Amino acid sequence: MASNQATRNRLIVALDMPTLEEARRLVQSLDTTVSFYKIGLELLFADGLSFAQNLSEQGKDVFLDMKLLDIGNTVERAVGNAAELGVKFLTIHGHDQKTLKAALNGRGASQMKLLAVTVLTSLNKNDLKQQGTDMAPAELVLHRAKMAYEAGFDGVIASGQEAANIRKITGPDFLIVTPGIRLNGTATDDQERVITPGHAIQNGANYLVVGRPITQADDPVVAANSFIEHIKHALTTQA
């Protein structure tokens, strides 16, 4: 899968913006550059779901980043409804087998891929300690990735720093989608476990999620092309 995947399609732009107008404008300006978009919680509360459906109908790939976590019955039904929107990816927090299984049941025969969020890339060891675990982020990510893989999930969300270890235990077909992508020497914002696009690809990531470095760039098209070039370069040197 990894080697056949189109380079351009590996970049997912996170449409984290307050209004639908801004999201529409960005998608329009990136039209010939980017074909995959992530809609998350911010846009969800600004009519983001109908926008997700519109984008899918226009032939764009859509990643619905809902990070679901609830009792099994609720997750199952929520996933069933999300599957009707025609989106390509949906996220569920990958904390336990029960929730993962419920999500798989809810998806039914839909082609929508289910991805488990392992540990948010904005969290470090101290944040996990506050959550009640002494595990290091990399260790907890691996534990959760293994659980998602064994449950039959299509892939995980993790930092590119952890991608190589995940790839070792899951094989080539399991999807690794990595946020927290930054070019060398640029602002990390609230992200903790960041990595460059080149290193994420070298470590086995299939898709890179990039938000602010593109959405807040002076010229988002130039910024998106720069990420695509980094991805291309990493794939060429890997081949």
Ligand code: C5P
């Ligand atoms: O702006 P930035 O590139 O940091 O955006 C990263 C995006 O990826 C955000 O939309 C964030 O919600 C999402 N994300 C993340 N870490 C995860 C899962 C999703 O940063 N583990």
